[in-house]
Amino acid sequence: MSESNQTDLTRRQFVGKGAAAAAAVTVAPGVLLYGAAEARNLDQPASSDVRWGMLIDTNKCDKGCNDCVTACQTENGWGGENSNEKNSSPEQKAQWIRKVELKDISTGHTQSLPVMCQHCENPPCVDVCPTTASMKRADGVVLVDRHLCIGCRFCMMACPYKARSFVHESLTDQKAHAPRGKGCVESCNLCVHKLDAGEGVTACSVSCTKGAITVGDLNDEKSEIAQQLKNHKTTQIRADLGLNTGVRYRGI
Amino acid sequence: MKPVRKLLGLLSAALLLTMLVPNAIAEVGPIIPKAIKGKQCVEDTSEMRRNHMDYLKKHRVEALRHGVRTKQYSLKECLECHVPAKGTETSAENGQFCKNCHVFVGVKLDCFDCHATQPEPLDAKAAKLHPFATPAMKALGRIDQPHSAIVMNRLATEKREAE
Amino acid sequence: MKKVLFTQTEGGKGFYLLLAILGAIIGVGLLGTFHMEHNGHWVTGMNQQIVWGIPHVFAIFLIVAASGALNIASIGSVFGKKIYKPLGRLSALVAIALLTGGLAILVLDLGRPDRLIIAMTHYNFRSIFAWNMIFYNGFFAIVGIYIWTMMEKRMNPYSAKVGLAAFIWRLALTTATGSIFGFLVARQGFDAAIMGPMFVVMSFAYGLAFFWLVLNASYRMTGRELGGVMTKRLKNLLGVFVAGALYFTIVMHLANLYAAEHKGVEDFILNSGGIYTTLFWYGQILIGAIIPLAILYYPATGNSRCGVTFASLLVVLGGIAQMYVTVVGGQAYPLVLFPGHEVSSTFADGVINSYSPTLSEFLLGIMGIALTLALVAVAVRNLRFMPASLADSVADPHSK
Numbered sequence: 001m002s003e004s005n006q007t008d009l010t011r012r013q014f015v016g017k018g019a020a021a022a023a024a025v026t027v028a029p030g031v032l033l034y035g036a037a038e039a040r041n042l043d044q045p046a047s048s049d050v051r052w053g054m055l056i057d058t059n060k061c062d063k064g065c066n067d068c069v070t071a072c073q074t075e076n077g078w079g080g081e082n083s084n085e086k087n088s089s090p091e092q093k094a095q096w097i098r099k100v101e102l103k104d105i106s107t108g109h110t111q112s113l114p115v116m117c118q119h120c121e122n123p124p125c126v127d128v129c130p131t132t133a134s135m136k137r138a139d140g141v142v143l144v145d146r147h148l149c150i151g152c153r154f155c156m157m158a159c160p161y162k163a164r165s166f167v168h169e170s171l172t173d174q175k176a177h178a179p180r181g182k183g184c185v186e187s188c189n190l191c192v193h194k195l196d197a198g199e200g201v202t203a204c205s206v207s208c209t210k211g212a213i214t215v216g217d218l219n220d221e222k223s224e225i226a227q228q229l230k231n232h233k234t235t236q237i238r239a240d241l242g243l244n245t246g247v248r249y250r251g252i
Numbered sequence: 253m254k255p256v257r258k259l260l261g262l263l264s265a266a267l268l269l270t271m272l273v274p275n276a277i278a279e280v281g282p283i284i285p286k287a288i289k290g291k292q293c294v295e296d297t298s299e300m301r302r303n304h305m306d307y308l309k310k311h312r313v314e315a316l317r318h319g320v321r322t323k324q325y326s327l328k329e330c331l332e333c334h335v336p337a338k339g340t341e342t343s344a345e346n347g348q349f350c351k352n353c354h355v356f357v358g359v360k361l362d363c364f365d366c367h368a369t370q371p372e373p374l375d376a377k378a379a380k381l382h383p384f385a386t387p388a389m390k391a392l393g394r395i396d397q398p399h400s401a402i403v404m405n406r407l408a409t410e411k412r413e414a415e
Numbered sequence: 416m417k418k419v420l421f422t423q424t425e426g427g428k429g430f431y432l433l434l435a436i437l438g439a440i441i442g443v444g445l446l447g448t449f450h451m452e453h454n455g456h457w458v459t460g461m462n463q464q465i466v467w468g469i470p471h472v473f474a475i476f477l478i479v480a481a482s483g484a485l486n487i488a489s490i491g492s493v494f495g496k497k498i499y500k501p502l503g504r505l506s507a508l509v510a511i512a513l514l515t516g517g518l519a520i521l522v523l524d525l526g527r528p529d530r531l532i533i534a535m536t537h538y539n540f541r542s543i544f545a546w547n548m549i550f551y552n553g554f555f556a557i558v559g560i561y562i563w564t565m566m567e568k569r570m571n572p573y574s575a576k577v578g579l580a581a582f583i584w585r586l587a588l589t590t591a592t593g594s595i596f597g598f599l600v601a602r603q604g605f606d607a608a609i610m611g612p613m614f615v616v617m618s619f620a621y622g623l624a625f626f627w628l629v630l631n632a633s634y635r636m637t638g639r640e641l642g643g644v645m646t647k648r649l650k651n652l653l654g655v656f657v658a659g660a661l662y663f664t665i666v667m668h669l670a671n672l673y674a675a676e677h678k679g680v681e682d683f684i685l686n687s688g689g690i691y692t693t694l695f696w697y698g699q700i701l702i703g704a705i706i707p708l709a710i711l712y713y714p715a716t717g718n719s720r721c722g723v724t725f726a727s728l729l730v731v732l733g734g735i736a737q738m739y740v741t742v743v744g745g746q747a748y749p750l751v752l753f754p755g756h757e758v759s760s761t762f763a764d765g766v767i768n769s770y771s772p773t774l775s776e777f778l779l780g781i782m783g784i785a786l787t788l789a790l791v792a793v794a795v796r797n798l799r800f801m802p803a804s805l806a807d808s809v810a811d812p813h814s815k
Binding site: 040042043044045046135137138139143145146147170171172173174175176177179180181182183184192196197 | 312314316321322328331365367368369371372
């Protein structure tokens with residue numbers, strides 16, 4: 001297939017020119033292990049061999065800590081004190097990620113955890129979207145194609161997690177890597193620009209000082225996230241719906 | 253009598269046009285700010301003037317829906333060359349490269365309802381560059397600025413194959 | 416049965432006055448819409464939790480009523496009840512006009528109405544919403560042909576067959592419209608397969624009520640005769656439909672009460688939901704069903720045109736209340752992400768969502784109704800939709 005040919009081409013090209021770079025390998029052998037599984041050439045499409053996911057350890061998540069939310073705001077340019085949604089009421093402002101405080105009604109046990117798009121394998125938002133704007137990438141990242149979004153908000157009705165937001169006014173000062181604008185629906189994109197750049201992390205996972213958020217390839221047995229999922233009991237929010245979410249929780 | 257009058261009418265109209273039009277264009281033409289980096293666009297200028305939207309549209313589908321992140325025809329890269337970065341003082345005076353022309357020809361420009369009109373500031377980009385990326389970047393040639401992890405991965409594969 | 420004579424309505428001052436009034440309402444509605452679309456939806460009361468508001472209440476009501484309004488024509492040509500045949504053309508016309516009005520609202524409320532072309536060119540066949548778009552477009556086409564077969568003499572023989580197609584199509588359409596909500600499995604307020612069929616029965620009632628209002632008003636305005644025979648027939652039909660809709664409503668709520676998972680939302684709608692509870696009991700049940708049924712079946716009021724008209728008006732108001740309870744009430748009740756837990760967040764988790772609609776939303780909704788009426792008025796003025804008379808001598812009750 002053309003895909004593998006392209007890889008070969010790049011590789012050959014690399015061999016031809018890469019003597020200087022090869023030196024770098026020996027200089028820093030330890031770095032090589034990091035990100036080796038998920039990195040992908042820029043001209044290659046996302047592959048279904050990979051499924052991006054996230055594990056949130058609620059035992060490590062502090063009540064009242066909002067670092068992941070703030071980091072997402074800074075990274076993707078929504079909300080916060082200098083929100084570019086200047087006219088919208090608080091109920092109308094977009095929220096890609098939010099902290100939810102839980103209290104078990106029968107036992108009084110309290111917990112705190114972030115909720116965002118759960119990047120379902122069978123996303124209801126994708127099923128209901130009339131124009132295919134709501135979409136799932138081959139590697140499991142659920143996105144809104146704003147070029148096709150007509151702003152009907154049916155995905156917001158269908159999402160069990162309230163993960164989607166609608167932009168109620170004209171925006172300026174968007175981040176270059178995170179376009180967003182009036183009349184379209186948006187949500188957590190799993191920092192897809194970072195994943196595609198091979199960083200293997202999201203803004204929220206980096207920001208968490210307790211290390212409560214792990215990002216990785218669920219399909220790669222050797223990845224940290226797959227190991228954790230294998231060795232610990234984890235939960236999906238509203239698992240009864242059978243959506244097979246890409247975001248999993250530990251400790252709820 | 254009639255054909256003569258018609259001819260006269262045409263003539264005077266043509267005269268009027270030749271007198272008015274060049275001046276009009278010279279005065280009302282859009283301000284096109286010079287590119288900040290580089291001298292040559294990703295295709296010939298004439299080609300880009302006519303068909304930039306097709307390149308952009310094709311790329312946007314591949315980039316967003318399939319995750320192909322090449323930079324050649326990405327809108328973000330257009331801005332990198334044609335528009336000063338955020339926080340640059342001069343940016344307000346000349347207007348914006350894309351908007352200037354679109355306003356002049358009266359074609360609705362939808363991109364910037366959502367996309368940023370300016371690139372991120374330089375220092376923010378520099379902070380993201382991994383030191384190891386630089387030699388590998390050069391080695392890879394046509395792909396500029398890949399993240400370090402990609403380069404490292406490629407290096408690792410090569411090393412394994414060599415052994 | 417005598418041959419029915421169809422005529423255009425007369426023009427003159429009355430006609431233009433009516434058009435001017437409707438045009439003014441449409442104009443003001445469009446201004447409100449422009450205000451909404453120019454500024455963005457922040458000028459409305461809709462928010463991240465109540466994503467569908469007043470415009471959708473009106474739009475869905477009109478769309479549901481559209482398929483119901485076609486019933487008169489169906490009963491005439493599909494089920495062979497000759498007495499309804501003179502009403503077939505007008506029934507199909509009102510159906511098309513209602514659908515146009517409803518869709519106009521829906522489209523103008525989109526976040527990006529300028530991208531309507533995308534909705535026509537990019538279909539997601541898994542989406543019940545995309546299915547609805549196909550049903551709506553098909554409805555225009557099929558009912559258009561249906562009108563043609565009824566109005567063009569040479570096509571008359573085909574009208575029964577086309578009528579059958581239109582009847583099946585409208586059943587599918589309303590089921591699909593109801594399923595927009597019924598298929599929202601995650602929402603406790605909507606998730607119910609019965610919503611599809613329930614919307615069908617409701618459409619019978621809303622459509623007929625709206626049809627009667629149009630019929631009665633246009634016959635009064637044009638000074639045509641509308642006899643007691645026809646009135647009685649339509650009255651009986653309306654009574655059955657309203658009772659049917661009430662029955663489905665009761666079954667749906669009983670079924671939900673039986674499932675522990677839905678107890679919370681049922682308590683919300685039926686007991687503790689404030690405006691939604693009020694609208695349910697006083698709007699949907701009392702005004703929309705009980706009082707109209709009493710009027711229709713009490714001989715003194717049921718046999719008068721005024722009585723039927725008043726009952727129809729109440730059914731329409733009750734229908735709009737029902738849509739508000741279903742659409743907005745279903746969203747106001749919080750989504751349950753963590754059963755058995757009290758939840759709180761900055762994004763309205765665990766709280767009843769508030770919604771205070773603004774003027775521009777109402778203007779958009781009213782505009783849809785005015786558009787519907789204007790279309791009917793222009794059409795009956797220019798084409799022969801209305802029988803010159805529906806006096807008892809024309810609508811013979813014994814001719815079957």
